[in-house]
Amino acid sequence: MWIEEAKVFYDAESGFYWFDKDIPDFSDIRDDLVEEIRKYRFEKDLKFAYLNVTELCNAKCPYCYVPDEVKKRGRSFSRDELFEILGRLEGAGIEWVLFHGVEPLLEKELIFEAMDTFDFNYGIQTNGLLLEEEDMDFIMEKEANIGLSLDAPKRDVNDFLRGSGSFDAVCSAMEYMDDYEGLSIITTINRFNEALLPEMVDFLAGKVGTVLMNPVRGTSKGGRNLRAVNLAENFLEAVERAMELTAMGERIVIADYANILLGILAPSARVLQCDVSPCGAGRRFISITPDGVYPCGEFIGMAEFRSRLDEALSSKAFERVVGRKVEDIGECRDCSFRHLCGAPCPAEIYAETGKLNEKSPYCEFYKEVIIHAFRTIREGKEGLVLRLENLAEKHTIELR
Ligand SMILES: C[S@@+](CC[C@H](N)C(=O)[O-])C[C@H]1O[C@@H](n2cnc3c(N)ncnc32)[C@H](O)[C@@H]1O
Numbered sequence: 001m002w003i004e005e006a007k008v009f010y011d012a013e014s015g016f017y018w019f020d021k022d023i024p025d026f027s028d029i030r031d032d033l034v035e036e037i038r039k040y041r042f043e044k045d046l047k048f049a050y051l052n053v054t055e056l057c058n059a060k061c062p063y064c065y066v067p068d069e070v071k072k073r074g075r076s077f078s079r080d081e082l083f084e085i086l087g088r089l090e091g092a093g094i095e096w097v098l099f100h101g102v103e104p105l106l107e108k109e110l111i112f113e114a115m116d117t118f119d120f121n122y123g124i125q126t127n128g129l130l131l132e133e134e135d136m137d138f139i140m141e142k143e144a145n146i147g148l149s150l151d152a153p154k155r156d157v158n159d160f161l162r163g164s165g166s167f168d169a170v171c172s173a174m175e176y177m178d179d180y181e182g183l184s185i186i187t188t189i190n191r192f193n194e195a196l197l198p199e200m201v202d203f204l205a206g207k208v209g210t211v212l213m214n215p216v217r218g219t220s221k222g223g224r225n226l227r228a229v230n231l232a233e234n235f236l237e238a239v240e241r242a243m244e245l246t247a248m249g250e251r252i253v254i255a256d257y258a259n260i261l262l263g264i265l266a267p268s269a270r271v272l273q274c275d276v277s278p279c280g281a282g283r284r285f286i287s288i289t290p291d292g293v294y295p296c297g298e299f300i301g302m303a304e305f306r307s308r309l310d311e312a313l314s315s316k317a318f319e320r321v322v323g324r325k326v327e328d329i330g331e332c333r334d335c336s337f338r339h340l341c342g343a344p345c346p347a348e349i350y351a352e353t354g355k356l357n358e359k360s361p362y363c364e365f366y367k368e369v370i371i372h373a374f375r376t377i378r379e380g381k382e383g384l385v386l387r388l389e390n391l392a393e394k395h396t397i398e399l400r
Contacts, residue, residue: 001336006374012336013037015267019378037339040268041276044315044322048285049089050100050297053077053107055290059127059163063190063226065219065347066102067301075290079110085288085309086118092313098123098145100287100297105130115142123147125186127162128169136176145182147212148173152193153203161192174207184210184255189235194228197238205245205252212255213238215362217348219298224352227361232368239372243384258385260373263340265382275366277326277342282318295321298347305347321346324356331359340373341366 002009002021009018014033016026054076057066064071077085089097097120099111105126112135115122123145131148139146148170152158155167170185177183185208187193187200197213204211215231218224228234239257246252259272273280282295289297292306295318299305307317324346326338343349343360350356360366376382 003336003371003374006371007378008374010336010374012339015264015339017264017374017377019374037267040270041278041325041339044283046092046284046286046313047094048096048098048280049094050098050285050287051082051085052100052102052287052289052297052300053082053104053111055102056106057102058106058129059103059166061162061188063161063188063216063220063223065217065223065298065300067220070291070301071102076107077110077290079113081290082110082114083117086114086120088309088313089120090118094120096121096123098125100125101127103127103130105135108135112138115144121145123182125149127166128173129163129165131169131173133176136173140177140180140182143182145184146177146180147184147186149186149188151187151190152196153200154196157193157196161188161190178207181209183208184212186212186214188214188216189228189231190216190226191228192226194230194234197234198241201238201241201245201252201254205242205250209251210253210255214256215365217298217345218361219345219348219351223348231362232365235365235369236372243376243381246384253385257369257373260340260369261376261382261385264370264373264377265386267339274344275340275342277332277339278322278324279342279344279346281346282312282322286312286318288312293317296347298345299350302347302350320356328357329359331363337367337370340370 007019009023014030015037016030016033018024055070056074057071103126104111104124108130122142124139125147128148149162150158150170151161158167185204189197213235215228216223216226218227239254242252242254255272259270259275262270263275270276273284287294287297287300288309289300293309293312294300294305305321311317326332326343329343332338332343346356349358349360
């Protein structure tokens with residue numbers, strides 16, 4: 001279909017695009033492209049386990065998707081429980097273990113001992129409040145990924161959102177791990193920091209190479225109350241600023257935008273799984289907590305989506321989430337962008353509406369971002385976001 005706002009012809013099922021109304025015959029390759037996307041969307045291949053060793057947290061972010069009663073209850077895995085789980089994950093072919101949260105570093109001794117014992121690829125997502133130099137030395141020696149949460153380039157705004165001490169802790173960690181490839185930042189976009197996103201890009205450039213700028217999910221009431229009001233405009237300004245800095249030699253990538261571009265250029269090379277339908281929850285990754293296993297951390301506390309580890313690993317669990325696809329959502333069914341946005345996030349939508357098959361509250365935001373992404377490609381600027389040499393094998397990029 002020709003999409004005037006993006007000045008592109010885009011065939012959603014195959015992902016074929018063309019920036020001219022004079023569209024070539026692509027029928028000889030269409031079946032293969034359609035099959036590639038279909039396989040990528042529906043294959044169940046669990047490779048990532050998010051592991052919450054504790055339900056406790058040392059911060060009180062107002063938008064947090066983990067329910068307060070879970071954090072108050074504050075259960076943790078014992079050493080024996082954790083090691084038993086890791087042994088089972090090893091047997092099940094999981095390749096990545098991501099210590100996530102609530103706050104993983106509250107159990108850092110246990111986590112580091114596990115990392116010394118089991119041979120996975122590792123990641124740790126933390127607010128940084130408990131991160132000490134020797135911890136960072138260990139993480140870098142293990143070549144583990146580390147994500148730090150920082151919401152604003154200004155101490156007062158950041159600490160208002162993420163708690164006192166957060167800004168200084170994350171800044172010291174970025175300085176200490178300067179140039180460490182495995183380091184990235186997560187910024188949760190909300191109404192208090194949205195106007196600061198371009199400034200955030202300036203602030204981070206030269207300190208880290210990748211930042212995830214995620215719109216706050218309305219999974220909790222706190223999240224719903226804090227949704228940004230001018231999201232697309234602020235986000236896209238940050239995107240443009242990141243490309244400008246990259247062009248000047250200070251490479252910084254907003255990973256969410258990179259993933260949308262990848263969805264157009266090489267759909268099956270996408271790493272982030274939120275804008276794929278069905279999303280990666282329960283299909284590419286699971287979330288293991290002291291309370292049971294969930295398809296994704298965003299579902300924590302929703303008992304109807306909880307499962308046991310043996311079921312989760314043997315494909316029996318999470319049918320409702322794994323089966324949620326854009327074809328079953330009224331407005332998405334005929335949308336050209338249905339396989340570029342994926343109507344996220346099921347947990348957010350379920351928490352708000354009690355149903356899974358509803359469109360995303362961020363529908364208009366995704367449309368604007370996707371149109372912008374086509375513009376980036378039309379202008380030949382995708383190399384300011386993606387490392388194109390890594391995509392040489394992938395299909396659509398060859399067709400332009
Ligand atoms: C839940 S925290 C757990 C790990 C660790 N405590 C941290 O702060 O990074 C992981 C990330 O999720 C983000 N987050 C929390 N609630 C969210 C929500 N409702 N929507 C989007 N992101 C959220 C946080 O800002 C943080 O960057």
